[in-house]
Amino acid sequence: MxxxxxxxxxxxxxxxxxxxxxxxxxxxxxxPNVGLAAVALLEKAGCSVEVPLTxxxxxxxxxxxxxxxxxxxxxxxTIEALEDFDYVVAPSGSCGGMLRxxxxxxxxxxxxxxxxxxxxxxxxxxxxxxxDIRGMTSVDAAFPHRVTYHDSCHGLRALGIREQPRxxxxxxxxxxxxxxxxxxxxCGFGGTFCVKYPEISGRMVGDKxxxxxxxxxxxxxxxxxxxxxxxxxxxxREGGKVRVYHVAEVLAGMADVPGLxxxxxxxxGS
Amino acid sequence: MEPLSHAFKERxxxxxxxxTLQVALNRAKDGFAVKRAKAVEGLPEFDALRDRAVxxxxxxxxxxxxxxxxxxxxxxxxxxxxHWASSxxxxxxxxxxxxxxxxxxxxTKGKSMVGEEVGVNGALEGAGFEVVETDLGEYIxxxxxxxxxxxxxxxxxxxxxxxxxxxxxxHQKYGLSRKLAEVPEMVNEARQxxxxxxxxxxxxxxxxxxxxxxxxxxxxxxxxxxxDLTCSLPKVHIVTAGIEKVVPTAEDATTLLRLLARSATGQxxxxxxxxxxxxxRPGDTDGPExxxxxxxDNGRTTMLGDQFREMLRxxxxxxxxxxxxVYGAIGGHAYGWVYPGPMGSILTPLAVGLKEAGNLPxxxxxxxxxxxxxxxxxxxxxxxRTLRHREYQLRLGLKPMRWGLAAWVWFTTxxxxxxxxxxxxxxxxxxxxxxxxRFRRMPFAGSWFRGGRxxxxxxxxxxxxxxxxxxxxxGR
Ligand code: SF4
Numbered sequence: 001m002x003x004x005x006x007x008x009x010x011x012x013x014x015x016x017x018x019x020x021x022x023x024x025x026x027x028x029x030x031x032p033n034v035g036l037a038a039v040a041l042l043e044k045a046g047c048s049v050e051v052p053l054t055x056x057x058x059x060x061x062x063x064x065x066x067x068x069x070x071x072x073x074x075x076x077x078t079i080e081a082l083e084d085f086d087y088v089v090a091p092s093g094s095c096g097g098m099l100r101x102x103x104x105x106x107x108x109x110x111x112x113x114x115x116x117x118x119x120x121x122x123x124x125x126x127x128x129x130x131x132d133i134r135g136m137t138s139v140d141a142a143f144p145h146r147v148t149y150h151d152s153c154h155g156l157r158a159l160g161i162r163e164q165p166r167x168x169x170x171x172x173x174x175x176x177x178x179x180x181x182x183x184x185x186x187c188g189f190g191g192t193f194c195v196k197y198p199e200i201s202g203r204m205v206g207d208k209x210x211x212x213x214x215x216x217x218x219x220x221x222x223x224x225x226x227x228x229x230x231x232x233x234x235x236x237r238e239g240g241k242v243r244v245y246h247v248a249e250v251l252a253g254m255a256d257v258p259g260l261x262x263x264x265x266x267x268x269g270s
Numbered sequence: 271m272e273p274l275s276h277a278f279k280e281r282x283x284x285x286x287x288x289x290t291l292q293v294a295l296n297r298a299k300d301g302f303a304v305k306r307a308k309a310v311e312g313l314p315e316f317d318a319l320r321d322r323a324v325x326x327x328x329x330x331x332x333x334x335x336x337x338x339x340x341x342x343x344x345x346x347x348x349x350x351x352x353h354w355a356s357s358x359x360x361x362x363x364x365x366x367x368x369x370x371x372x373x374x375x376x377x378t379k380g381k382s383m384v385g386e387e388v389g390v391n392g393a394l395e396g397a398g399f400e401v402v403e404t405d406l407g408e409y410i411x412x413x414x415x416x417x418x419x420x421x422x423x424x425x426x427x428x429x430x431x432x433x434x435x436x437x438x439x440x441h442q443k444y445g446l447s448r449k450l451a452e453v454p455e456m457v458n459e460a461r462q463x464x465x466x467x468x469x470x471x472x473x474x475x476x477x478x479x480x481x482x483x484x485x486x487x488x489x490x491x492x493x494x495x496x497x498d499l500t501c502s503l504p505k506v507h508i509v510t511a512g513i514e515k516v517v518p519t520a521e522d523a524t525t526l527l528r529l530l531a532r533s534a535t536g537q538x539x540x541x542x543x544x545x546x547x548x549x550x551r552p553g554d555t556d557g558p559e560x561x562x563x564x565x566x567d568n569g570r571t572t573m574l575g576d577q578f579r580e581m582l583r584x585x586x587x588x589x590x591x592x593x594x595x596v597y598g599a600i601g602g603h604a605y606g607w608v609y610p611g612p613m614g615s616i617l618t619p620l621a622v623g624l625k626e627a628g629n630l631p632x633x634x635x636x637x638x639x640x641x642x643x644x645x646x647x648x649x650x651x652x653x654x655r656t657l658r659h660r661e662y663q664l665r666l667g668l669k670p671m672r673w674g675l676a677a678w679v680w681f682t683t684x685x686x687x688x689x690x691x692x693x694x695x696x697x698x699x700x701x702x703x704x705x706x707x708r709f710r711r712m713p714f715a716g717s718w719f720r721g722g723r724x725x726x727x728x729x730x731x732x733x734x735x736x737x738x739x740x741x742x743x744x745g746r
Contacts, residue, residue, distance in 0.1 A: 023734070025692070027733055028732050028733045028734055029692050029695060029696045029728055029732055032729055032737075033729060035733035035737070036733070051737050053685060053689065053734060053738070054685040056681070056688045061675060064655060065662065066655070067662050067675050070675055070676065070678075073679050073682075077685070081685075154636075157637070157638035157639070186635050188595070189635065190634070190635025190637070193634065193636075194717075194721060196717070200282055200286070200600060201635075204599060229726055232708075233708070233721075233724045236708050236726065261707055261725075262707050263705055263706055263707045264705050
């Protein structure tokens with residue numbers, strides 16, 4: 001297992017750390033491009049990336065709806081799939097944060113708690129892993145657009161992710177970042193919250209969409225697909241022109257596919 | 271007050287559609303958050319202060335019986351009387367009895383959340399007393415016959431126009447019949463009305479922000495000075511306070527005061543801080559002849575013994591609701607009881623039961639902003655999640671949700687089937703959405719769309735499928 005290295009050139013010989021990518025269910029089902037972008041970025045950062053096929057969901061639906069036993073069952077699945085890697089990385093602050101919370105699910109099972117702790121200690125959200133652990137300071141990508149950035153709550157508050165994506169975005173050629181007013185206010189997604197209380201959720205994402213439009217940005221980026229689906233859904237309904245991407249897609253230079261909820265390219269697209 | 275929390279969903283929707291309320295909420299929205307942020311920025315030791323506050327509160331809660339006894343002894347030494355109320359009903363009865371014994375007709379009140387909690391006003395009015403709230407916000411909602419919608423700013427849901435109308439309707443009997451438009455005029459008119467009440471009052475009832483054990487002192491903070499007048503002018507002063515309000519020393523109280531003002535209103539210190547200890551002593555120029563303290567338990571000792579103990583650190587600053595986007599969207603009344611917002615979503619189910627208030631802990635995105643600003647570091651989202659767990663164990667939630675979760679857990683623990691299932695789902699959704707790339711509606715998913723949003727369609731293949739193909743292609 002490699003120690004953190006500085007610099008951004010990792011051509012990797014003996015010391016390539018083995019990273020287990022936790023894809024997350026939303027990236028798996030909705031946007032494989034985010035998973036591919038994550039792989040590309042991790043490889044650029046000198047990691048060897050593997051994706052165990054036995055991984056599924058992080059367990060948040062159960063955890064946040066009070067079914068702690070169910071969450072523990074899903075968590076065991078994840079731990080078994082990923083605990084042997086040097087690092088576990090997820091392109092989501094929310095799911096990454098959940099993996100870090102696993103020890104809480106096993107307060108009466110010391111064996112599992114031990115394993116959960118060990119895995120939690122090496123689990124990271126993608127962007128902060130690239131910058132904080134792999135020392136990545138720049139990316140080789142171009143995205144000549146005005147963009148704004150939404151700080152998803154779990155990444156921001158549970159994992160302290162704020163500057164990391166901005167630092168890397170600043171090195172994307174042609175990209176102009178316009179800060180979003182209230183970028184730290186929740187978009188109203190909240191997992192099952194958005195379908196349990198759709199009217200309240202709708203108001204919150206409406207406020208978010210208005211703030212995004214006010215920046216004059218052409219594109220909004222974020223680090224969590226849940227929030228991004230919510231935001232893209234609202235922007236789409238309002239008929240605006242703002243496009244929505246996961247920040248990893250832009251950083252990896254892979255935002256050449258339609259944004260979330262955009263019409264498919266006539267050639268047949270994905 | 272009778273809880274209306276079971277109707278949270280409906281009440282939330284009304285609130286969202288109530289244009290006047292939305293005007294009031296929007297006006298209030300950023301004000302408090304911005305002021306708090308400035309105040310915190312101006313005090314580099316804010317976080318250290320928070321740590322100290324947590325330590326003070328934890329220590330006191332661990333030794334609560336000891337400090338309550340010390341406090342009660344000190345009150346009695348100073349000539350006051352302490353009453354223990356284990357329930358809301360007890361508290362109401364005790365207050366009514368004291369007022370009867372005093373031969374009271376008119377009672378003035380300072381703002382007291384515990385008073386709201388146990389329903390003091392209703393009990394007193396039912397017993398034939400005239401009760402007048404002297405905090406401007408409380409006075410306004412008393413005229414409107416409404417409960418508070420915020421624990422610091424009880425009338426935050428009212429617009430200036432609504433308040434002008436209320437005054438116009440209610441002040442004519444005092445010969446004040448001009449319709450007012452400006453805030454200072456309204457404040458003056460309310461003061462004028464209230465001044466005569468202070469002088470007439472036989473009993474003054476206040477809450478307490480802190481009770482100091484070493485001296486038997488109760489501390490209240492106000493911005494209008496009404497607390498002073500309520501506790502010193504009438505011949506009887508009653509303090510109503512939850513048992514968690516006690517702190518060991520005056521020094522501890524000042525530590526908490528520094529946090530309270532900054533967290534609540536962004537002030538360095540509240541305009542008036544009133545310390546009162548016992549009745550008037552021989553030689554004092556003013557003060558009440560009788561001094562009573564009603565210490566209210568009403569479920570607090572139960573909290574002390576379970577997972578919700580940390581909630582007893584709460585100093586009722588309101589920062590959690592000022593930073594809560596759900597509260598910001600629907601205001602306080604939708605929550606249906608006395609305490610709204612994040613802290614209320616924990617206290618309400620604990621007080622009135624999860625059956626009545628099960629929606630409250632669920633109506634939260636767990637975004638964590640409340641815990642980030644809570645001066646005494648209460649892990650509000652964790653406690654909300656714990657309540658959800660309790661609800662799940664009691665089988666109180668919606669059945670379809672339970673089934674859905676059970677199915678999902680099964681799915682997530684069978685990875686082969688999970689891969690196949692997600693593959694079919696991604697493919698189907700992408701096909702159905704076609705070129706448009708998103709859905710405007712979809713059967714069985716109406717709730718998503720009721721939020722006024724489309725649903726983006728998947729790209730078409732799952733990541734796992736793409737990855738497996740890529741691995742094969744690379745001959746691994
Ligand atoms: S929970 Fe914390 S933020 Fe909310 S009112 Fe209590 S002390 Fe203030």
